Amino acid sequence: MSTGTPLVLGETGLFDPSAPLTPSGNLRRRTWVNTFVRITATAAALFAVAILVIVIFGVVQRGISSLSLAFVTQTPQGLAGGGIFNYIVGTVEVIALGAIIALPLGILTGLYLTEFAGPRSRLAGVIKLALDMMQGLPTIVVGLFIYGLIVIPQHKQSGLAASFALAIVMLPLMARSSQEVLLLVPNSLREAADALGVNRWRTVISVIVPSALGGIATGAILAIARAAGETAPVLICNSIYDPNHTSLNIFHGVPTIPMLIYTSVDLPLPDAVARAWTAALVLVVVILCANIGARVMLARSRAKMGL
Amino acid sequence: MTTWDRTASNPGGDRSASGRVRLRTEPVLPVLRPETNGTQVDANRVAVFDIRDMAVFYGSNCALAHTSLKIYRNLVTAVIGPSGCGKSTFIRSLNRMNDAIPSFRLEGQVLYHGHDLYGSGANRVEVRRRIGMVFQKPNPFPKSIYDNVAWAARNLGMKHGLHDRVEQALRQAALWDEVKDRLKQSALGLSGGQQQRLCIARAIAIEPDVLLLDEPASALDPVSTAAIEELILKLKNRFTIAIVTHNMQQAARVADRTAFFSLDTTGPERFGTLVEYGDTETIFRGATDSRTRDYVAGRFG
Numbered sequence: 001m002s003t004g005t006p007l008v009l010g011e012t013g014l015f016d017p018s019a020p021l022t023p024s025g026n027l028r029r030r031t032w033v034n035t036f037v038r039i040t041a042t043a044a045a046l047f048a049v050a051i052l053v054i055v056i057f058g059v060v061q062r063g064i065s066s067l068s069l070a071f072v073t074q075t076p077q078g079l080a081g082g083g084i085f086n087y088i089v090g091t092v093e094v095i096a097l098g099a100i101i102a103l104p105l106g107i108l109t110g111l112y113l114t115e116f117a118g119p120r121s122r123l124a125g126v127i128k129l130a131l132d133m134m135q136g137l138p139t140i141v142v143g144l145f146i147y148g149l150i151v152i153p154q155h156k157q158s159g160l161a162a163s164f165a166l167a168i169v170m171l172p173l174m175a176r177s178s179q180e181v182l183l184l185v186p187n188s189l190r191e192a193a194d195a196l197g198v199n200r201w202r203t204v205i206s207v208i209v210p211s212a213l214g215g216i217a218t219g220a221i222l223a224i225a226r227a228a229g230e231t232a233p234v235l236i237c238n239s240i241y242d243p244n245h246t247s248l249n250i251f252h253g254v255p256t257i258p259m260l261i262y263t264s265v266d267l268p269l270p271d272a273v274a275r276a277w278t279a280a281l282v283l284v285v286v287i288l289c290a291n292i293g294a295r296v297m298l299a300r301s302r303a304k305m306g307l
Numbered sequence: 308m309t310t311w312d313r314t315a316s317n318p319g320g321d322r323s324a325s326g327r328v329r330l331r332t333e334p335v336l337p338v339l340r341p342e343t344n345g346t347q348v349d350a351n352r353v354a355v356f357d358i359r360d361m362a363v364f365y366g367s368n369c370a371l372a373h374t375s376l377k378i379y380r381n382l383v384t385a386v387i388g389p390s391g392c393g394k395s396t397f398i399r400s401l402n403r404m405n406d407a408i409p410s411f412r413l414e415g416q417v418l419y420h421g422h423d424l425y426g427s428g429a430n431r432v433e434v435r436r437r438i439g440m441v442f443q444k445p446n447p448f449p450k451s452i453y454d455n456v457a458w459a460a461r462n463l464g465m466k467h468g469l470h471d472r473v474e475q476a477l478r479q480a481a482l483w484d485e486v487k488d489r490l491k492q493s494a495l496g497l498s499g500g501q502q503q504r505l506c507i508a509r510a511i512a513i514e515p516d517v518l519l520l521d522e523p524a525s526a527l528d529p530v531s532t533a534a535i536e537e538l539i540l541k542l543k544n545r546f547t548i549a550i551v552t553h554n555m556q557q558a559a560r561v562a563d564r565t566a567f568f569s570l571d572t573t574g575p576e577r578f579g580t581l582v583e584y585g586d587t588e589t590i591f592r593g594a595t596d597s598r599t600r601d602y603v604a605g606r607f608g
Contacts, residue, residue, distance in 0.1 A: 007468060007475045009514050010545025014465075017355075017437060017516035018420040021429035026464035027436065 056284060063281030066274050072282060076244050080264075080271030084279050086246040090254035094159045094238065095228050097250060098166035103220050105167075106174025110216075113175070114182040115190075115204050128179075135172040142168045143236035150237070157240045159247075159254035165233030170223040177219025181212045184302075214301020221294035225287045231258040257283050353380040353420075355517055355547045356401060361415040363396050365408065369578040370396045374415075376566055376584045378517075383543045385562030385587065386551045389607065392568040393579025394551045398519050401549065402438035403431045436463065439515035443522040445502035447494035447509070452477075452486050455494045455505055459513045472512055479545075480508035481538050500531025507538060511546065518542065520550040524557065536561050555603055558587065565590040567599045 015024050023031060074083030109127065117124035146165040151157055185208050193203035209216070234256050241253030243260075257279050264276035356378040363371040371393035378384045378401075386394045396405065403424065405411045417424040424434060447455050456473045465472065473490075477483040482504045486497070494505055503523060510518060520539070524532040539548055539561045552558050558565050566584040570577050583590060583599045594600045601607055 007471045008545070009472070009475050009479055009511050010542075012514060014514050015437065015516075021419070021422050021424070021426075021433050021437075023430050023433050024436070027430065027433055030462070031430075031432070 056288075059277065059281050059284050062274070063277035063279075066278040067281060071278060075246060079267060080269050080275055084257065084260060084275070084282070086244070087255045087257045087260045087279065088282070089246050089248075090159065090241070091228060091256045091258075093248070093250055093254055094162045094166060094234065094256055095224055097160065097163035098170060098227055099220070099224055101163065101167035102170035102223065103174055106171050106219075106223070107178045107216060109171075109175035110178025110182055111204060111209075113179045115200060115208065131172040131175050134168070135176065137168075138232075139165075139169055139230050140232035140236070143233035146233065147236045156251075157238050157253045159238055159250040159252070159256075162234045162238035162254075162256070163250070165237055166227040166230055169230055169233065170227050173223040173226060174219055177222065178212075178216050181215025181219065181301075182208065184215065185211045211304075212301070214297050214304065218294040218298040218301070221290050221297075225290040225294075228287060228290075229258060229283060231262060234259055235262060352382075354378065355380050355420065356549075357416075357418040357421070359416040359418065361397075361400065361413065361417060363393065363400055363405070364410075364412040364414070366410040369576060371400075371568075371579045372571070374568075374581040376581060378547065378549055379564065380547050381543055381545075382563040383539060383548045383550060383561050385558035385565045386549065386568060387553070387555055387558045387565060387602075388568035388579070388582075389570065389602065390553070391579065392570050394553075394568050395521055396579065397568065398521055398549055398551045399440075401517075401519055402435050402440055404435075404440060406431055436513065437515055438517040438519060439510035439513070440519040440521065441503070441506050441510055441523050444526050445499055445506050447497070447502050447505050449493065449495055451491045452494045452497070452505060453490040456508050456512045459509065463513055465513065476508040476512035477505075479511055479542065480504045481534060481541075482508055498531070500527050500534060503527060503531065503535060504538065507535075507542075511542065515546065517547045517549065520548065522551050522553065525553065532557070555591075555605075559591050562587045567594070567596075567602060569598050569602065 071083040072088060073085055075086045076082040076084065109131070113124050113127060117127075143165050146161050146168070150161040150164060154161075189207055189211065190203065193207050194200075235258075238253050238256065239259055241247065241255045241259075243255055243263075247254045260279050261276045261283075264272045264279070267273070354377040356376075358377070359375050361371065361374045362369065374393075374397065386398060388394050399405045400413055400417065401419075401424070405413075413425055419434075419438070423429060448458065450458065453473055456476050457469055460466075460469060460472055474483060474487075477486060482501060485501060486505075494502065497505060503526075507518075507523070524535045527535065536557060539550065542548060543563075550558075550561065564585065565587040567582045567590060568579055569582045571580045583594055583596045585594075590599060591603050594603065
């Protein structure tokens with residue numbers, strides 16, 4: 001268009017409207033670029049998945065040969081023989097105690113942020129920031145903190161100390177995930193309950209939490225799965241234990257799977273290394289199952305909420 | 308191909324032997340009618356859209372069926388009807404905006420200048436380049452006023468004379484005088500009515516052939532609505548405009564032709580359908596279908 005004559009949009013005849021609807025102008029090139037970007041993005045996404053597949057494949061390949069029912073139901077014999085039953089029990093103890101501490105706190109924090117803090121609450125903003133920072137805290141620092149707080153004064157490592165450390169790891173995950181699912185509960189439900197003259201607490205317990213329960217449970221499972229694989233806190237707080245017996249005394253050191261893997265791969269015994277791989281396989285399978293289960297639950301609860 | 312619908316040969320009842328809703332879209336005689344509003348739908352007028360027995364499904368749910376009509380060049384065609392009668396579904400099917408809905412399926416034919424809009428040769432990006440759309444809620448990009456208008460033109464390679472193009476788009480959208488001193492400021496700082504006019508400027512900046520307006524004024528106050536309506540009347544000389552509105556007075560004010568859609572509840576399944584289509588004057592003053600008369604008289608909907 002020349003700048004001399006005034007441009008009248010709609011009358012410049014940029015294209016023939018009656019032409020077939022095949023790409024005109026630079027659309028052919030734009031389609032190429034679009035296809036290129038789409039393929040690149042798809043490839044990047046597949047690559048990310050491929051890494052997971054390779055890791056799992058590696059663990060399965062090296063760990064599957066020693067896997068048996070006895071491996072998960074018997075206690076160890078020596079450094080490389082027997083099963084890892086006591087390690088599984090120990091892991092469950094430590095994680096369960098950590099979850100008992102962290103999950104209620106996390107859920108209540110989520111409830112505070114969404115249901116009780118006002119929309120412009122400064123405190124809520126500070127808490128959210130703190131939770132995000134807590135989530136980014138290196139777990140070895142968390143372990144060290146508990147070491148100084150509990151292990152040194154008691155002169156004793158213990159499963160309890162590890163539980164506290166793992167609770168700190170789980171807390172921000174739990175709080176943030178509950179907050180996110182609670183935000184998905186439509187505000188119209190809160191208004192409906194408010195308009196009936198019911199206290200917020202009753203609304204929370206009988207309307208809001210039930211609607212978000214699936215999502216909260218999902219967050220809990222993901223937090224637990226994350227903590228189950230944490231090594232640094234148990235290494236610092238819970239690494240002195242009787243490796244051959246099942247221990248139910250949480251006030252002493254209890255054997256855990258991450259510790260087993262950590263100690264076994266260092267041993268100059270091929271059987272011990274093989275046991276580490278198989279223990280890793282057990283851990284990965286449990287965490288994977290927990291994750292998949294959590295996703296299924298979340299999908300169901302979202303379907304229930306009509307999202 | 309004549310301009311007259313096949314249905315024109317069935318001017319008597321609004322139901323054929325098959326029980327389908329049939330349309331009385333055109334008069335029987337192919338002569339120029341004395342038109343009160345100055346528009347003449349004659350054999351020379353170009354039909355931009357020729358919609359033939361269109362039906363739209365979302366999954367197994369039928370949203371719209373038995374809809375045939377022609378939309379003519381440089382006329383404003385209004386689509387009116389009660390909620391849930393498929394007005395938006397209809398207009399969004401005209402530039403393939405519904406393609407993004409996974410379960411969407413369209414039957415029948417939508418011919419655009421004689422080309423099947425849903426045919427294998429039709430590129431949907433090209434379709435939208437020619438058939439623009441403005442939505443119910445103003446949706447400017449979080450960019451400057453200038454960049455909102457220039458964005459599509461830049462992407463389409465119309466970089467030559469871009470300033471002129473942006474200015475003309477804003478002028479034709481009757482927004483230039485209000486924004487010429489703050490083109491670099493965020494479009495989000497504009498009022499709702501200004502944002503909607505910006506969206507129209509953005510649409511016409513790439514000079515589409517057709518402009519589809521999906522309830523463009525329903526989120527606006529009366530003054531802004533009047534501005535949009537005035538704009539529509541100005542733009543119809545250069546663009547073919549189809550507007551969905553639930554405001555009957557708006558249709559009466561701006562449209563040359565009006566299509567009345569309603570829910571067909573006669574069968575076991577409820578679906579939206581075209582009830583009557585004709586000159587706006589006819590639809591509002593002398594509709595033949597009782598449902599149309601009841602609706603425009605405000606007795607339902």
